[in-house]
Amino acid sequence: MTKVYIILACYVLFPLLIIEGFKRWTIVQKIGTVVLAYAVGIIASLSGVIQFPDPAVAASFSKLQSTIMSVTVPLAIPLMLFNCDFKLWTKALPKTAWALVTGLVAVVVSVVSGYFIFRNHVPEVAKVAGMMTGIYTGGTVNFNALGASLGVDKSVMAIVLAFQMVITMPYIFFLLGGGYKIFRKILPYKDVTHKGRTDEDAIETADVENYRGMFEKKNLIGMLKGLGLSVVFLAVGAGLALLITGTLSELVVILTITTLSIIASFFKKVRELPKTFELGMFFILIFSVIVASMFNIHSVSGGSLYVGGFVLWIMGISVALHLILCRIAKVSGDLFCVCQVGLLCSPPFVPPIAGAMKNKKVLISGIVVGLVGYAVGTYIGALLAWLLGMF
Numbered sequence: 050m051t052k053v054y055i056i057l058a059c060y061v062l063f064p065l066l067i068i069e070g071f072k073r074w075t076i077v078q079k080i081g082t083v084v085l086a087y088a089v090g091i092i093a094s095l096s097g098v099i100q101f102p103d104p105a106v107a108a109s110f111s112k113l114q115s116t117i118m119s120v121t122v123p124l125a126i127p128l129m130l131f132n133c134d135f136k137l138w139t140k141a142l143p144k145t146a147w148a149l150v151t152g153l154v155a156v157v158v159s160v161v162s163g164y165f166i167f168r169n170h171v172p173e174v175a176k177v178a179g180m181m182t183g184i185y186t187g188g189t190v191n192f193n194a195l196g197a198s199l200g201v202d203k204s205v206m207a208i209v210l211a212f213q214m215v216i217t218m219p220y221i222f223f224l225l226g227g228g229y230k231i232f233r234k235i236l237p238y239k240d241v242t243h244k245g246r247t248d249e250d251a252i253e254t255a256d257v258e259n260y261r262g263m264f265e266k267k268n269l270i271g272m273l274k275g276l277g278l279s280v281v282f283l284a285v286g287a288g289l290a291l292l293i294t295g296t297l298s299e300l301v302v303i304l305t306i307t308t309l310s311i312i313a314s315f316f317k318k319v320r321e322l323p324k325t326f327e328l329g330m331f332f333i334l335i336f337s338v339i340v341a342s343m344f345n346i347h348s349v350s351g352g353s354l355y356v357g358g359f360v361l362w363i364m365g366i367s368v369a370l371h372l373i374l375c376r377i378a379k380v381s382g383d384l385f386c387v388c389q390v391g392l393l394c395s396p397p398f399v400p401p402i403a404g405a406m407k408n409k410k411v412l413i414s415g416i417v418v419g420l421v422g423y424a425v426g427t428y429i430g431a432l433l434a435w436l437l438g439m440f
Contacts, residue, residue, distance in 0.1 A: 053106065053110050053113070056098070056099065056110075057113065059093075059338075060117070060335055061335060063086070063089050063334075063338055064086060064331055064334035064335050064338060065331075067086060067089070067334060068082065068260045068327075068331065068334070069260075070085075071258065071260055072261055078401065079401050081394075081398060082258060082330065083189050083333065083334065083395075084214065084218060086334040086337035086338045086341070087210065087337050087338075087341040089338050089341070089342075090337065090338040090339065090340065090341025090342035091211070093338075093341075093342045094341065094342045094343065099342050114203075114339050114342075114343065115203070117336075118197065118203075118336055118339055119197060121335050121336040122190070122193045122194050122336055123197075123283045123286065123302060123303065124279045124280070124283065124332050125329040125330070125332035125336070126194060126279075126303070126306055126307055126310060127275075127278065127282050127283075127306055127310040127313070128275055128276065128325045128326065128328050128329030128332070129190060129325070129326050129330065129333075129423065130307070130310040130311060130313075130423065130424065131275055131278075131310065131313060131314055131319050131322055131325045132314070132320055132322070132325055132326045133420045133423075133424075134314070134320060144378060144379070144380050144384065145384065145388075145414045145418065147374075147375070147378045148378075148380050148384055148385060148388040148414075148418060149388065149418045151371055151374035151375060151378075152186075152371050152389070152392045152422075153186055153392070153422070153425070153429065154374070155366070155367040155368075155370040155371035155374065156182060156185045156186055156363070157182065157429065157433065158366070158367075158370060159363045159365075159366035159367040159370065160178050160181055160182050160185075160363055160433065161178075161433070161437070162362075162366065163178070163362040163363050163366070164178045164437050166359075166362065167355055167362070168440075170355035171355050171356050171359050172205055172356075173201055173202065173205055174359075174437075175435075175437040176195075176200075176201045176205075176438075177201070177205065177359065178434060179195050179199060179430040179431060179433050179434025179435075179437075180192050180195045180196050180199070180201065180430060180434075181209070181213075181360065181363050182426065182429055182430040182434075183195040183427060183429075183430035184213060184393075184426075185363065185364075185367060185392060185393050186392055186422040186425065186426035187392065187395060187420075187421075187423040187424075187425075187426035188394055188395025188398075188419070188422070188423065188426075189333065189337065189395060190333060190395065191422075191423065191426035191427050191430060193333070193336055193337075193340070194303045194307075194427050195303075195427060195430045195431060197299050197303065198298075198302070198303040198304075198427075198431065199299075199431070199434055200299065203340065203343050204343065207340055208353050209356055209360065210340065212356055212357040212360045212361075213360050216357070216360050216361050216364050217394065220364070220368075220393075221390065221394060221398060221402075224390065224402055224405070225405045227405075229383065229386045229402070229405065229406050232372070232383075232385055233382035233383065234382070235372065235376065235382065236376060236379075236380060236382035236385055237382065238380065238381045238382070239381060258327060258330055259327065260324075260327050262324070263324045263327050263328075267323075268323040268324045271322045271323040271324065272323065272324050272325060272328045274322055275319075275322045275325035276328065278313065278319070279306075282305070282306040282310060282313075283302070283306060285306075285309065286301065286302035286304075286305035286306045286309075287302055289302075289305050290302050290305070303427060304427065304428065304431065307424070307427050311424055364393075367393075368393075371385070371388075371389065381411070383403075383406050383408045383410075383411045384411045384414055384415075386402055386406065386411075386415075387399050387402055387403055387411045387412065387414060387415025387418070388414065388415055388418045390415060390419075391415040391416065391417075391418040391420075391422060392418060392419060395422075395423070399412065399415035399416050399419060402415070403415065
């Protein structure tokens with residue numbers, strides 16, 4: 050059991066090391082904490098250190114993994130939403146709203162069309178469709194939440210995540226490396242900003258990863274308050290699940306805590322709690338390392354390549370359709386890029402793209418689009434999984 054305890058400690062240690070690296074090195078910031086967490090987990094899986102020859106120990110360890118995973122995401126969601134000022138969305142210009150809505154439509158259309166193409170080849174395809182809707186409307190948080198709430202097999206989740214990383218990350222590197230210039234030519238329109246703002250060049254990357262000072266005493270108290278509130282929301286969600294379904298339905302729990310968290314974010318005292326987003330990201334990093342460490346290379350058979358095809362279809366069709374719709378409304382290339390990244394990868398990926406484009410004016414738009422994706426992605430994904438499951 051000593052090995053089990055060491056691995057469990059590493060599940061906490063490696064996210065802390067990633068956070069420390071994020072504070073110190075630009076390369077870590079560009080790669081992204083979540084990507085590194087998945088990389089650590091996959092490397093651990095491929096190395097064989099997660100394997101146990103004793104079946105009883107292996108089964109016990111698997112239960113521990115599942116327990117940690119079932120707790121980390123419900124705790125992370127409120128923490129990541131508390132600091133979000135959703136009232137900012139009321140100040141956004143129509144083109145930003147158009148970029149958001151058309152981005153969501155593009156993802157849904159690509160997922161639904163892909164479902165009917167790949168439904169006879171992808172395991173748990175309706176649930177996978179729901180998860181892919183979640184991850185491409187706000188990022189890994191929605192994917193993890195939907196995977197847990199829909200009861201998707203962990204090995205299926207690991208395969209989908211592996212292909213999602215392989216397919217999505219080259220697109221991000223393409224944008225960072227200058228690919229945004231192509232979209233500027235396709236969408237050669239003037240940038241839009243938020244009404245009433247005169248400090249666009251001084252916008253701070255609020256609600257995006259900023260781990261500096263996270264462990265200082267002045268911030269620890271605030272983070273503990275946020276964590277306590279998250280625990281309360283989790284308890285309420287569990288109580289409602291038992292009342293409504295008679296079981297601890299993870300779908301009811303996730304939707305309950307998401308709704309309560311959005312409501313709580315409208316209270317200034319909650320919204321101003323320090324570093325809750327970063328604490329939530331810490332829990333997501335733990336989850337990411339664990340789920341990636343469950344990846345089994347032997348499960349990537351010829352049949353599982355259809356999962357890669359499904360993910361590639363969703364990615365390609367959603368980007369192309371979103372681009373066409375933004376061209377119709379004359380959305381700028383830079384706004385398109387940050388909205389794409391905010392939806393497909395989550396808000397933490399927006400600042401590196403805005404920085405590469407040397408355009409802070411679109412930063413807040415990309416962040417707000419990603420945050421709205423965080424908020425609605427779980428609902429859309431759950432609804433889509435239910436509807437597609439009927440066919």
